[in-house]
Amino acid sequence: MTIIGPRLPRDSQVRVMEDTVAQAEKHFGQFCSLLAAYARKTARLRDKADLLVRRLLDCADTEQPEMRAALRTLAEDLAKVQDYRQAEVERLEMKVINPLKLYGAQTKQTRAEIKKFKCVRNNEIKQLEKLEKLRQKSPSDRQTIAESSVQRATVDASCTTQQLQETIDTFQQQKLKDLQKIFSDFVTIELVFHAKAVEVYSSAFQTLESYDLERDLQDFRAKMHGVYGCYDARPLTTTTTSPGVPWSLAQSAQSTIRSQTKAAAGDEDSAEEGPAPDLGGRGPINNE
């Protein structure tokens, strides 16, 4: 059907529009699902780090005073980083993933406009087919009919083209703005998180660097000396001051010395008596 020939540029226009919208829909859809996955993986990393915080506190409670303080500070710092990571996840949801989700509505609207344009175009084709039939019936009027049909198509097309141009222009402008906005927000969110992490980890590094091993060892040796001391001292004491004392009495005296040693050991008891009550919520660690 030769009369549809000059319509080809309009096919091209529709194709360019459809491609533009389809590409945008595809890419924004992929970005949406990928960034949602990225946020989920970030949340899982946060969960693992949260477990590490608990274990650090757990370990701190069984350690020498200096190490206990260092591990507690490290746990607090690590928890802070996870709070920032949580904020990162929430911001990604709000400022990156949700806008990408909403973008679907925008492409739908543009699709509807393209569809409307296609209907208009199909009506024009039908009208041209009518003119073609008319032309075949009265070949003498051929030139007049052809010219009038072309002129009519030109007027219709320029009107529709105007609308199309506006639609695609608005769509493209919005798309470019959205791309810039969404990825600027993504980069800003990441930047803020990493900057906070640097701040917190710098402080954590200082804490660990200033850890006083010697002081802890002295403390440990003093406590161990208490435990060993009571043993070393006992046989001498019992044999010299009361050689005939029954074993049960010697044992009782020994218990008293051990009680004193335990009291002197103070917090260290928690190592033997189980975790401190404030640990709480010991979840399974292998729940991969």
Add this chain to the structure above:
Amino acid sequence: MTIIGPRLPRDSQVRVMEDTVAQAEKHFGQFCSLLAAYARKTARLRDKADLLVRRLLDCADTEQPEMRAALRTLAEDLAKVQDYRQAEVERLEMKVINPLKLYGAQTKQTRAEIKKFKCVRNNEIKQLEKLEKLRQKSPSDRQTIAESSVQRATVDASCTTQQLQETIDTFQQQKLKDLQKIFSDFVTIELVFHAKAVEVYSSAFQTLESYDLERDLQDFRAKMHGVYGCYDARPLTTTTTSPGVPWSLAQSAQSTIRSQTKAAAGDEDSAEEGPAPDLGGRGPINNE
């Protein structure tokens, strides 16, 4: 059996040692599996970001020149961050997880020493039991036997205690050093990664901020005008210069104009002709 009474402090010693080793084994084991999980989650986050890099390049290839350049730079920056993340994962493996794994060997050795001590102790108990029997057989020698057994035990114990003290002291010292070293390394690795990420994202932010939307829109409108223009121009040309030209010829002329328009559009063709060859490896994006 009363003669075992005075051995209680040694039970306490063993318990303290066993607790110290068991606590260390438990905590180091937990740290090891948690930090391995942390490294794995980090690697998965890197994988997602790597996919995002591909999609950004993919999208860039279908975009206007300014956006294309911006997205490519962003993709490069994001890829850089993933390289640093990869280095983070490798360093965690090497400097944190592997030492924690090796720590198991250390606790085993200490356990073996405790076991050895227990054997020595059991032998002493047996000897004391023999003495007890001897004492029951000849009650008159009770005092002599008791004193000699206590003295013997004292000598044995002070020797074993010395060894025990050294073992536990070495173990504790090494454990505290290891704790400090491992967590210092962890914090340093994290610190370096986050600092690098801040550097790269700062640059990425600048890139996106300096994106020139107007220039892209002008470029887009110029190209769209080419597509629309060939339609607007055609009917007038064909109707005025060759009113009687067959439709098929008009169509042919139109094809030439379209070819020129396509050539002028340049790279933009890739939008219609599929992805550029350098994209490669489009993996499934939903492989959670």
